[in-house]
Amino acid sequence: MATRICLVTGASSGIGHATALELLRAGHVVYGAARRVERMEAIRAAGGHVLRADVTSEADTERAVRTILDEQGRVDVLVNNAGAGLHGAIEDVPVERARRLFEVNLFGAARLAQLVLPGMRERRSGRIVNVSSIAGRFSLPMVAWYHASKHALEAFSDGLRQEVRPFGIEVVVVEPGLVRTEFEQEAARELRAFSGSGAYHRLAEAMARRSEGAAAAGMSDPAVVARTIRKAVETRRPRLRYPTGHLARSILAFAGLTPDRLFDRMVTRIG
8 A cells, every 4th residue: 555645634632633643553654733733742753743733824724735745745635634613502602703613624624625636636646534523414402503614514525526536536524423522521611601591501501411421421532533534545445424433323314314393302302
């Protein structure tokens, strides 16, 4: 198997960190990018490269890609993993916070794709792996802004895939289920901070307790998703979507088969 030059964003923690290490173990050249360089020492120690980069910064993303091109001559794989969460009622969450969420979850990924595509097109080879979520396939109350950003990333990925396939470039979506990350750990706190005392407090508290219950019941380790991403990177003909992690397939099947009104009643049940 040929060694690939890989850029993994959001590599300072969670899925991104685990993915960078997984790809390094597989023998690839890996550049981990994140704002918190000090949290990527394990990647450096494993033989990887680390880049300080905020995906919402035009200067940072351009510098990151230019560094890899200068040092390696190409980018074979882009793993758009950097992401943020946001929990709270739509009415309660400031729109500016939602805009920042989209800057990370959608526009950061889109700009990096734009930066690596010219070289991939020239070589008629490349792969872009966008880490979405099962949240990109249905919606829940108190997480609507986050779900909307992942729906947008899924639609973006579909359109991008259709555009670049004639140039030999593959676009893959990875959809983690319940995975132990910093975002999941913040969910209950954020729900109570934004909506714990207002008109939506009862539903916010119910959702916060469900989040805490899910964490206590068990979530997949980020390494599970990292192994799926490695498969998406290495397989000759990847699937278009890879649901992965705890309950990912079950939840998607349930959401897909349940009539909308019944689904609404079930997910908004309080008590």
